[in-house]
Each structure stands twice: as structure tokens, then as C-alpha cells.
Amino acid sequence: MRPKTIEWTGKKMRIVDQTRLPERLVYLDCSTPQQVWRAIRRLEVRGAPAIGIAAAMGIVLGARRSRAVRYKNFMKELRGIAQYLGSARPTAVNLFWALKRMMGVAEREKIDDIPLLKERLEREALKILEEDNIVCSAIGQHGAPLLKSGSTVLTHCNAGGLATAEYGTALSVVFAAHEQGKKIHVFVDETRPLLQGARLTAWELMNQGIPATLICDNMAATVMAEGRVSIVVTGADRIAANGDTANKIGTYGLARLAAAHRIPFYIAAPLSTVDLEISSGKEIPIEQRDPDEVRKIGDRQIAPRGVDVYNPAFDVTPAQFIKGIITEAGIIRPPYRRNIAKAFGKKRIQLRKTGSAAGKPKN
Amino acid sequence: MRPKTIEWTGKKMRIVDQTRLPERLVYLDCSTPQQVWRAIRRLEVRGAPAIGIAAAMGIVLGARRSRAVRYKNFMKELRGIAQYLGSARPTAVNLFWALKRMMGVAEREKIDDIPLLKERLEREALKILEEDNIVCSAIGQHGAPLLKSGSTVLTHCNAGGLATAEYGTALSVVFAAHEQGKKIHVFVDETRPLLQGARLTAWELMNQGIPATLICDNMAATVMAEGRVSIVVTGADRIAANGDTANKIGTYGLARLAAAHRIPFYIAAPLSTVDLEISSGKEIPIEQRDPDEVRKIGDRQIAPRGVDVYNPAFDVTPAQFIKGIITEAGIIRPPYRRNIAKAFGKKRIQLRKTGSAAGKPKN
Numbered sequence: 001m002r003p004k005t006i007e008w009t010g011k012k013m014r015i016v017d018q019t020r021l022p023e024r025l026v027y028l029d030c031s032t033p034q035q036v037w038r039a040i041r042r043l044e045v046r047g048a049p050a051i052g053i054a055a056a057m058g059i060v061l062g063a064r065r066s067r068a069v070r071y072k073n074f075m076k077e078l079r080g081i082a083q084y085l086g087s088a089r090p091t092a093v094n095l096f097w098a099l100k101r102m103m104g105v106a107e108r109e110k111i112d113d114i115p116l117l118k119e120r121l122e123r124e125a126l127k128i129l130e131e132d133n134i135v136c137s138a139i140g141q142h143g144a145p146l147l148k149s150g151s152t153v154l155t156h157c158n159a160g161g162l163a164t165a166e167y168g169t170a171l172s173v174v175f176a177a178h179e180q181g182k183k184i185h186v187f188v189d190e191t192r193p194l195l196q197g198a199r200l201t202a203w204e205l206m207n208q209g210i211p212a213t214l215i216c217d218n219m220a221a222t223v224m225a226e227g228r229v230s231i232v233v234t235g236a237d238r239i240a241a242n243g244d245t246a247n248k249i250g251t252y253g254l255a256r257l258a259a260a261h262r263i264p265f266y267i268a269a270p271l272s273t274v275d276l277e278i279s280s281g282k283e284i285p286i287e288q289r290d291p292d293e294v295r296k297i298g299d300r301q302i303a304p305r306g307v308d309v310y311n312p313a314f315d316v317t318p319a320q321f322i323k324g325i326i327t328e329a330g331i332i333r334p335p336y337r338r339n340i341a342k343a344f345g346k347k348r349i350q351l352r353k354t355g356s357a358a359g360k361p362k363n
Numbered sequence: 364m365r366p367k368t369i370e371w372t373g374k375k376m377r378i379v380d381q382t383r384l385p386e387r388l389v390y391l392d393c394s395t396p397q398q399v400w401r402a403i404r405r406l407e408v409r410g411a412p413a414i415g416i417a418a419a420m421g422i423v424l425g426a427r428r429s430r431a432v433r434y435k436n437f438m439k440e441l442r443g444i445a446q447y448l449g450s451a452r453p454t455a456v457n458l459f460w461a462l463k464r465m466m467g468v469a470e471r472e473k474i475d476d477i478p479l480l481k482e483r484l485e486r487e488a489l490k491i492l493e494e495d496n497i498v499c500s501a502i503g504q505h506g507a508p509l510l511k512s513g514s515t516v517l518t519h520c521n522a523g524g525l526a527t528a529e530y531g532t533a534l535s536v537v538f539a540a541h542e543q544g545k546k547i548h549v550f551v552d553e554t555r556p557l558l559q560g561a562r563l564t565a566w567e568l569m570n571q572g573i574p575a576t577l578i579c580d581n582m583a584a585t586v587m588a589e590g591r592v593s594i595v596v597t598g599a600d601r602i603a604a605n606g607d608t609a610n611k612i613g614t615y616g617l618a619r620l621a622a623a624h625r626i627p628f629y630i631a632a633p634l635s636t637v638d639l640e641i642s643s644g645k646e647i648p649i650e651q652r653d654p655d656e657v658r659k660i661g662d663r664q665i666a667p668r669g670v671d672v673y674n675p676a677f678d679v680t681p682a683q684f685i686k687g688i689i690t691e692a693g694i695i696r697p698p699y700r701r702n703i704a705k706a707f708g709k710k711r712i713q714l715r716k717t718g719s720a721a722g723k724p725k726n
Contacts, residue, residue, distance in 0.1 A: 022667045156581075187673075190657065190666070192555060192579040198657075198666035206667050213671045214657055216555035217581040218519075218613025222678045225615065250581025252588065256623045257616055294553065294561075294577055297660045303553070303561035304385040304569050308576045310550075315585045 002207065005162050006045060006053050008126060013057040015045045018162055018196075022203040030054075033062040033081050040088035040095075043194065047163020048237045048273055049132055052094030056125040058085045059102040063118045071112050078106055090285045091246055091314045093238040093275040098128055129165050135270045136167035138328035143173030143233070143268055146326075149182040151230040154220060156189040157248035158200035159235025159268060169268040170233040171204060173326060178210050186212045187223055191248060193293040193311065217250050224261040232258045233326070236269035243319030243336025244281025245269075252315040259321050267317075268326040274340060281316035289313050365570065368525050369408060369416050371489060376420040378408045381525055381559075385566040393417075396425040396444050403451035403458075406557065410526020411600045411636055412495055415457030419488040421448045422465040426481045434475050441469055453648045454609055454677045455600040456638040461491055492528050498633045499530035501691035506536030506596070506631055509689075512545040514593040517583060519552040520611035521563035522598025522631060532631040533596040534567060536689060541573050549575045550586055554611060556656040556674065580613050587624040595621045596689070599632035606682030606699025607644025608632075615678040622684050630680075631689040637703060644679035652676050 003025060007014045013036060017028040028044055030036045036058035039045045045054045062081035068074035082099045089095060105124045106117055147153065159170035167175065177184050186205055191197035198214055205212035215223060223229055232254055238246045245251075245267050258265040278284065291309035296302060303309075325332040329343040366388060370377045376399060380391040391407055393399045399421035402408045408417045425444035431437035445462045452458060468487045469480055510516065522533035530538065540547050549568055554560035561577055568575035578586060586592055595617055601609040608614075608630050621628040641647065654672035659665060666672075688695040692706040 023664055189581070190555070192553070192581060195665050198670075202670045203667045206670060211671070213673050214666055215673050216612070216657060217579070218552070218555060218616055219673060219675065219678075221616030221619055222612065222675060223673065225678075249579070249585065253581055253584030253616070253620055256584055257619055260619045260623060294579060297665070298663045300661045300663060301386055302558050302660070303577055304566045307561075307565045307569060308574070310576050310578050310582060310586065312582065312585060315582075315588075 002161050002166060004166060005050055006057075006129070006165055008057060008129065013054065013061065015039060015054065016162065017044045018046055018200060019044055021162075021199050030057075031061060032065070033058045033085060036061065037085055037088045040085075046196070047158065048092035048094040048235065049136070049164040049169065049270055050162070051089065051092055052098035052272060053125070053129050053132060053165055055085045055095050056098045056102050056128045059099065060122045060125045063121050066114070068114060069112070071110055071114070074114050074117065075106060078103065089287060091237045091287045094270075094272050097272045101128065132165040132270070133167060135328040136164050136169060136172045139169050139268050139270065139326055140167065140172035140176030142328070142330050143266070143326040144176035144180060146231060146266065147173065147177040147182055147184055151177070151182070152185045152187060152228055154187040154189070154223065154229045154232045154254070155201060156197060156217075156234045156251055156254055157191045158196040158204070160201055160204040162200045162204060163235060168204075169235045169270065171201065173233055173268055174205075174210060175208060178208065184210060186210060187220070187229060188212050188214050189217045189220055189250065189254070190214060191250060192217055196248070220254055221257045224257055224263055229261070229263050232263060232265045233268055236267045236273050237314055238284050239267070239269060239274045239325065239340075240278045240281050240284060241274070241276050241337055241340060242280050243322060243325065243334065243340060244284070245317045245319070245322060245325070246281060246284045246286070246314045247317065249312055249315050252317045255317040255321040264323040265321060266324050266326055267322055271327050271329060271343060274344075276340075276344070281318060284316055286315070287313040365524050365529060367529060368413055369420075369492070369528055371420060371492065376417065376424065378402060378417065379525065380407045381409055381563060382407050384525075384562050393420075394424060395428070396421045396448060399424065400448055400451045403448075409559070410521060411455035411457040411598065412499070412527040412532065412633055413525070414452065414455055415461035415635060416488070416492050416495060416528055418448045418458050419461045419465050419491045422462065423485045423488045426484050429477070431477060432475070434473055434477070437477050437480065438469060441466065452650055454650045457633075457635050460635045464491065495528040495633070496530060498691040499527050499532060499535045502532050502631050502633065502689055503530065503535035503539030505691070505693050506629070506689040507539035507543060509594060509629065510536065510540040510545055510547055514540070514545070515548045515550060515591055517550040517552070517586065517592045517595045517617070518564060519560060519597045519614055519617055520554045521559040521567070523564055523567040525563045525567060526598060531567075532598045532633065534564065536596055536631055537568075537573060538571060541571065547573060549573060550583070550592060551575050551577050552580045552583055552613065552617070553577060554613060555580055559611070583617055584620045587620055587626055592624070592626050595626060595628045596631055599630045599636050600677055601647050602630070602632060602637045602688065602703075603641045603644050603647065604637070604639050604700055604703060605643050606685060606688065606697065606703060607647070608680045608682070608685060608688070609644065609647045609649070609677045610680065612675055612678050615680045618680040618684040627686040628684060629687050629689055630685055634690050634692060634706060639707070644681060647679055649678070650676040
């Protein structure tokens with residue numbers, strides 16, 4: 001029932017074209033870094049963890065096409081490809097995390113055996129893909145105790161299976177609680193302008209038989225005031241070392257509204273979403289997107305032509321409004337600077353605890 | 364430049380079909396109460412003050428078609444028409460206010476001169492239309508001092524000329540400040556699901572040459588956090604005696620977000636929007652609309668078919684989050700229960716002060 005968002009066929013990267021959902025489930029094959037770049041830029045593949053995986057596969061595809069026979073030349077090409085893929089979208093750090101990890105593999109052994117390097121790169125990309133499943137399952141296991149039978153979850157955008165290889169982050173928590181037999185109801189923000197909630201999250205929940213109610217973003221406050229939201233859980237695109245979190249535009253407002261209604265607000269994300277190199281959310285670059293995403297829906301003009309538009313793809317929620325960050329290493333609580341650093345230390349143990357085989361540190 | 368939202372041609376009611384904007388400026392004639400009912404229900408005419416005027420004209424059109432020769436029979440028909448028109452939309456009180464006022468005219472003189480009664484009803488409807496212009500201008504004059512040159516106003520839905528006969532309520536404040544030479548910038552919430560902000564407010568502001576930036580509803584919090592909003596002003600569909608205010612869905616969330624960012628939040632509405640018969644917002648009936656308004660945009664399906672949807676057309680903002688209510692009788696400040704009652708007393712004086720000719724009490 002759950003489609004594989006992103007797969008490696010052995011020769012190509014195969015993704016669900018998310019711009020076609022929910023009307024059509026169409027798969028799209030990419031066999032060059034250019035095609036991967038375009039798929040990321042056009043949001044055919046989206047969600048911070050998924051674009052990390054896609055970028056890793058983009059490196060493999062680029063490496064394969066290299067005719068270099070010397071290590072130095074090969075690396076020069078590879079760095080160019082990594083830089084190119086990194087330019088597809090600026091906010092989600094998983095993209096850069098995956099590229100760095102791939103480059104690390106190639107940089108570790110300075111050998112002229114290019115076919116061997118290509119093989120190692122492919123193996124690493126597959127490892128990133130497999131780990132994503134394990135990490136997302138662990139997020140679900142750690143988050144599920146926050147929900148009890150009868151809980152209603154409000155979520156924004158899509159942090160589901162479609163944002164990762166298969167299970168999701170915020171939705172993994174819902175899926176895990178549901179599989180444990182708890183009765184969960186989800187309110188889904190439609191998430192303008194690109195409607196990932198309406199198109200993707202509602203579709204995933206319906207596929208899994210989980211009761212879901214679609215609302216416009218501006219209805220969230222009312223549903224909260226009516227006492228119909230137990231908890232808010234969203235994904236993340238980049239988390240600073242102090243816990244400030246960039247996520248889909250609208251998340252910040254939800255966090256403030258949750259605080260105003262005394263509803264706990266949680267982030268669910270793999271540790272690969274944490275950017276330890278930046279100290280606070282102020283340093284996170286925010287992608288500005290095409291004004292026509294707001295002026296039009298599909299081909300339909302919904303605003304005067306040429307009207308001025310502000311269209312940031314993300315916002316930053318200050319750590320003080322986040323009750324906890326659900327990761328594969330457990331739920332990180334404030335104070336975040338200390339506890340995020342700590343989580344990176346114990347990651348190995350917590351992965352083992354969930355019974356996963358991939359109990360090795362990632363880097 | 365500013366189209367007449369609603370006009371009386373002498374024989375018919377002529378309205379701007381607001382479902383066609385901003386792509387086409389199309390006028391629509393209604394010559395029966397049924398056509399008026401449908402125009403209100405379909406939001407071809409919308410905005411609390413405008414639907415009040417439309418309802419009054421609906422009574423005139425219905426009265427004209429009556430063949431009754433006895434007062435008793437005529438009144439029976441008229442009451443049926445009023446009840447029917449009142450069923451078009453439940454939340455905006457101006458609809459009921461206008462119907463009550465029209466019925467009052469017919470009830471005052473119990474005479475069998477039906478042609479005379481028909482004439483008096485027409486005159487009353489025209490008076491309601493004219494008064495709307497005067498009242499809206501007065502709202503603008505009273506509200507304009509809240510804005511200074513360089514102020515940025517955030518507004519939701521359309522409380523502009525298209526929501527009234529001509530000038531608007533919330534936008535009347537902006538228009539007045541602009542006419543006074545102040546540099547005003549407006550952030551316009553697109554206002555899902557029916558996009559009145561994107562389609563109507565953005566269009567009106569562009570027509571008047573007032574700088575405006577369109578945002579998705581979920582971006583309002585970010586614009587506030589960036590320090591780019593001086594004041595929030597919206598219209599109202601019904602105000603309870605204690606100041607609790609029903610307005611377009613999303614208004615309540617904005618009010619909470621404004622409070623969180625210490626930004627003043629104002630309502631702009633004529634006193635005809637106040638329903639003294641209800642004591643608090645809890646008693647305001649909230650219209651629930653077709654789920655397909657959320658599932659589709661135009662003909663385009665944007666969510667899975669059959670997904671459960673919650674689609675309240677309005678929400679209620681508790682009085683405690685409202686800094687003031689800008690009316691034709693001045694700005695009403697807390698405590699609202701006392702000061703709203705007071706405003707009804709001094710309405711006459713304040714209307715005179717703005718130089719209007721219609722210094723008579725309305726009822």
C-alpha cells in the first residue's frame with residue numbers, strides 16, 4: 001500500500017512524482033545528476049530526508065558517467081557535481097549532509113581504482129537509503145508514547161513517507177501509534193502555496209486507513225480553540241545547534257498558536273537534519289520561491305497578474321516554542337544546545353535499542 | 364476607477380459578480396428574490412454590509428411582484444420573502460438587520476394602499492444603500508488616525524469596497540489614510556478557501572494604486588515576526604454585545620498571533636454589524652460550507668476525492684484580543700459591553716461630525 005518514494009533500480013533513481021499526486025501515482029526515472037537536480041528543484045522529490053537520499057544518488061549517477069582514470073581528475077568532477085546538486089535547494093540541510101557524506105567516501109581512499117570508488121559510492125548511497133528507513137522507524141517508536149488512544153494530532157505540510165524513503169518523520173509517529181492499536185485522528189493543514197498537506201499527507205493517511213480531516217491553514221487556530229488538538233507534530237528542514245528549527249512556511253505560526261492554546265508542539269526529524277555548524281535559526285538561509293506559486297494554482301490565476309507577492313518556502317520556529325524534538329536517538333528536550341550535543345553522542349545506543357541492525361555511527 | 368459593488372437600476376439590482384474577479388469585471392442583474400438569494404448564497408455578492416443591502420433590494424423585488432390588494436395578504440407574502448432571504452447565509456447579522464428594517468417600514472402603516480407601500484420599501488432600500496456609503500466613509504475617517512505614514516497594515520479576506528456598496532470598512536481606513544497622503548503598505552492574506560484576499564482585496568488595492576503584498580494565510584506570523592506589520596485591521600460579520608466578533612475564518616488566529624507579537628488588532632465595521640440581542644460570541648451561528656471548497660480550487664482537484672474536510676466559513680475572536688472596533692460612531696474601546704451600548708446612543712452626533720447629511724438615527 002505504501003509506495004516507495006525513492007528507489008535505486010541498479011541503474012537509475014526511481015521516484016514518485018509528487019507533483020502529480022493525489023490524482024496520479026506516477027514514477028519518474030532519473031539517470032543523470034541534471035535530472036536529479038531538476039526533480040529536487042521542481043519538488044518532484046521533496047522532504048528534507050528524501051532530497052538527501054536523492055542527492056546521494058545524484059552523486060552516484062554523476063560518478064558513473066565520469067571517464068576519468070586518475071583519482072585527481074575524478075575528484076574534481078565529483079566536487080563539481082556535488083556543488084551543482086547542492087544548488088538545487090538551499091534550506092534543507094540533509095541535502096548538504098548527504099553530499100558531504102558521499103564526498104567523504106571518495107576522499108577517504110586516494111586511489112586510482114575509479115571503478116572501485118564508483119562502487120563504494122553506490123554502496124554508500126544505498127546505505128543512506130536503508131538507514132533512512134531504520135531512522136524513521138526509530139522516530140516513530142520514540143514518538144508514539146506521546147500519543148494515546150483518542151489523541152488528535154495536527155500536522156503541517158508533509159513529513160510522511162513521501163518526505164523520506166518510506167516511513168516519514170512526523171507521520172511515522174502517527175503510523176507507529178496506529179500500528180500499536182491506538183485510535184488516532186489527524187488534522188491536516190493543506191499547506192499553501194504548494195498544498196503538500198492536501199495533496200500528500202491526506203493521501204498517505206487515507207491509504208493507511210487513519211482518520212484524517214483536511215483544513216485550510218487558517219483554520220488551525222479555530223480547531224485548537226475548540227479543544228480538538230492534543231498535540232502538534234511537524235517535520236523539519238534544518239535544526240540549529242540551539243534547537244531553532246526551519247520548516248515549511250506556516251510552522252512558526254502554528255507553534256505560536258499551540259503555545260497560546262497550551263498544546264504541546266513537537267518536531268520530528270532525523271539527527272541528519274541538525275546542523276551543528278550553525279548556532280541559531282538566524283543563520284538558516286530561507287529559500288524564496290516563484291511568486292506565481294501564490295498567484296496561481298495549477299494554471300488558474302487566483303490573484304491579479306503582477307501583484308507583489310512574498311513567498312518564503314520556510315520559516316524558523318525559535319526553540320523556546322518547541323516542547324521536544326523526536327529523533328532516532330530519542331526525544332530531545334530543552335535545554336537544546338546541551339541535549340542536542342548529547343544526542344549525537346548516544347545515537348548508536350538508541351538505534352540498537354529499537355532493534356535495528358544499523359547500530360553503527362553514521363559518519 | 365472604483366466599481367459600484369451594488370446598484371439599484373430602478374428595476375433591478377445590479378451587482379459585480381465577485382466570483383469572476385480578478386480575471387473579469389462582470390455585472391449581474393437580479394430581478395427576483397430567488398436571484399438575490401442565489402447571488403448571496405453563491406457569494407456573487409458578499410461582505411456583511413453588501414449582503415444587507417442586497418437583502419433589502421430582494422424585498423423590494425419581491426414586493427413588486429406581489430398581486431395582493433389587501434394589507435394582510437401583502438404582509439404575509441412579504442414575511443415569507445424575508446424569511447426566505449434570511450436563509451441564504453446564517454452568520455452576517457447585517458442580512459437580518461436589513462430585513463428587519465425593511466419589514467419595519469411595511470409594518471409601520473397598516474394601509475391597503477399597496478402601491479404606496481411598495482414605493483416606501485424601495486425608498487428604504489435606497490436609503491440603506493446611501494447610508495452605507497456615508498457610514499463607510501465615516502469608518503475611514505475615524506480609523507485613519509491609527510495609521511501614520513510608513514505604516515503597514517495586515518488585512519484578511521475582503522473588507523473593501525466589494526464588501527459594501529462602495530468604500531469598504533477595513534479598507535476604508537486604508538483608503539482614507541492614503542487620500543490624506545500617508546504612505547501605507549498593505550499585506551493581504553489570500554484567505555483560503557475562497558481567496559477573497561487574493562482575488563478581491565489585492566485587486567482593489569492595485570486599482571487604487573496602494574502598495575500591496577499578497578501572502579498565503581500561513582505567512583502572516585512570519586511577516587509579523589519580521590517586524591513588518593504595524594497594525595492588523597479586518598472587517599466583521601457579527602459583533603456580540605460584549606465585543607466578541609465573528610469574521611472570516613482565520614481572523615481569530617490572526618488576532619492571537621497579533622497579540623503574541625504585540626501588534627494592535629482592530630475590527631472595522633458599521634454599527635449594523637453589532638447584534639445587541641446576543642450577549643457573547645458563543646451564540647453566533649457559524650456557517651459550515653461545502654467541503655469541495657477546500658478539496659478543489661475551481662475545477663482542479665487538490666486533495667484526495669472524498670477526504671474528510673472541516674470548512675467553517677467564520678470564526679469568533681474573543682473581545683479581549685481586539686484593541687478597538689472602528690465604527691461610524693468612532694472607535695469603540697474596551698470595556699466593550701458598556702462602550703458598545705454607549706456608541707448606539709451617540710451615533711447621530713458622530714455621523715454629523717464627519718459632515719454627512721444623514722445625521723438621523725437609522726431605526
